[in-house]
Amino acid sequence: MTPRSFLLTQELADYVRASSDAVDEVLADLIRETAEMAERGEAPGSMQIAPEQGVLMRLLTTAVGARTAIEIGTFTGLSALCIARGLPADGSLLCLDRSEEWTAVARRYWERAGVADRIELRLGDALPTLRALPAEPAYDLAFVDADKTGYAAYVEELHPRLRANGVVLLDNTLREGRVLDPQDESDRALAELNAALATDPRWETALLPLADGLTVLRKR
Numbered sequence: 001m002t003p004r005s006f007l008l009t010q011e012l013a014d015y016v017r018a019s020s021d022a023v024d025e026v027l028a029d030l031i032r033e034t035a036e037m038a039e040r041g042e043a044p045g046s047m048q049i050a051p052e053q054g055v056l057m058r059l060l061t062t063a064v065g066a067r068t069a070i071e072i073g074t075f076t077g078l079s080a081l082c083i084a085r086g087l088p089a090d091g092s093l094l095c096l097d098r099s100e101e102w103t104a105v106a107r108r109y110w111e112r113a114g115v116a117d118r119i120e121l122r123l124g125d126a127l128p129t130l131r132a133l134p135a136e137p138a139y140d141l142a143f144v145d146a147d148k149t150g151y152a153a154y155v156e157e158l159h160p161r162l163r164a165n166g167v168v169l170l171d172n173t174l175r176e177g178r179v180l181d182p183q184d185e186s187d188r189a190l191a192e193l194n195a196a197l198a199t200d201p202r203w204e205t206a207l208l209p210l211a212d213g214l215t216v217l218r219k220r
């Protein structure tokens, strides 16, 4: 595996992984198959979360006692698989993505890992799908990893749908360091959102320098 964090050397990335819970065969196969898709040009490289981030997301899901979760941006299913494994057997995860092709891979691995019955996938544009969900506190945990210019709207729509003390995880909030000097609209969107969240009284906010930056929000 190549280092996924621009903050780590290959040696340190290997050390971080060796010092955390191991990636099992199902996850390893999913990572390999997704990399092969990228090599064949069937998917962009570097869309998938880093393995060590998946370990943390599973741990956090269990630690906050989440029973219901929602994910925006599923791709081939690695982050969803990690969240689903952190849920109790009767827990549920709603996944939103617009790619039938990429999420077909996800479905296969969720079946193989024995968590498919905890996951519902809704295909389509995430924002209208999210807005169509009842605006009441239904979720304990949310993960956002879709179009970066949509993050601010996703966070707004998630707020009323999250229980008090519920947690939102936002991926790629460092944009490989470009939040310091935004190069495109995605970088600018994340830089502006990071600044807004740091002083938003509705959230307790911690930006972790993990992988490409993982912001953790707790609903006050």
Ligand SMILES: C[S@@+](CC[C@H](N)C(=O)[O-])C[C@H]1O[C@@H](n2cnc3c(N)ncnc32)[C@H](O)[C@@H]1O
Residues within 6 Å of the ligand: 047, 048, 049, 072, 073, 074, 075, 076, 077, 078, 079, 080, 096, 097, 098, 099, 102, 124, 125, 126, 127, 145, 146, 147, 150
């Ligand atoms: C970075 S990938 C997600 C990676 C995934 N979390 C993982 O661990 O493998 C982003 C995904 O968001 C989806 N996406 C992007 N914009 C979207 C939108 N507006 N509505 C729904 N899905 C969207 C893409 O189809 C893609 O699968």
